[in-house]
Amino acid sequence: MPPGRPDAERREQEPGADDELWAAVAEPSRRRVLGLLLTDGEATPTRLAARLPVTRQAVAKHLAVLTRAGLVQGRRQGREVRYSARPEQVSAAARAMADAAAQMARAAAQWDRRLAAVKQRAEAQHRARPHSPPRPPAGE
Numbered sequence: 001m002p003p004g005r006p007d008a009e010r011r012e013q014e015p016g017a018d019d020e021l022w023a024a025v026a027e028p029s030r031r032r033v034l035g036l037l038l039t040d041g042e043a044t045p046t047r048l049a050a051r052l053p054v055t056r057q058a059v060a061k062h063l064a065v066l067t068r069a070g071l072v073q074g075r076r077q078g079r080e081v082r083y084s085a086r087p088e089q090v091s092a093a094a095r096a097m098a099d100a101a102a103q104m105a106r107a108a109a110q111w112d113r114r115l116a117a118v119k120q121r122a123e124a125q126h127r128a129r130p131h132s133p134p135r136p137p138a139g140e
Contacts, residue, residue: 018096021070021096024066025069029054033059034085036048038087042075042082043084045083063083
């Protein structure tokens with residue numbers, strides 16, 4: 001297995017692989033590069049840069065990050081490197097992100113229930129307490 005190109009098995013074994021994945025897809029320009037490769041197939045950094053509001057050098061850097069995350073692969077053809085998406089890795093990444101989103105939604109629901117219970121308890125205590133007129137600020 002080549003270093004720097006995690007596959008699905010390596011992603012499960014190495015905690016840093018998930019960090020690379022999240023970092024790779026966190027940047028909107030990288031998501032656009034990945035989207036173009038998924039829809040158009042193989043492309044060079046020059047061809048991708050022509051379709052994006054970034055330089056060829058920026059595209060090359062984005063492709064390096066996407067490659068380290070295992071989402072794209074490069075293939076040398078003469079003087080050019082042609083990049084393509086790795087659909088199986090993109091699908092695995094999408095599943096991992098969907099799982100993470102579901103976990104976050106469950107945690108959010110738990111916190112919503114807890115906060116609602118705290119609010120109900122505070123409101124009940126407030127209603128049970130006799131009301132006194134507000135005190136003027138000290139010094140008046």
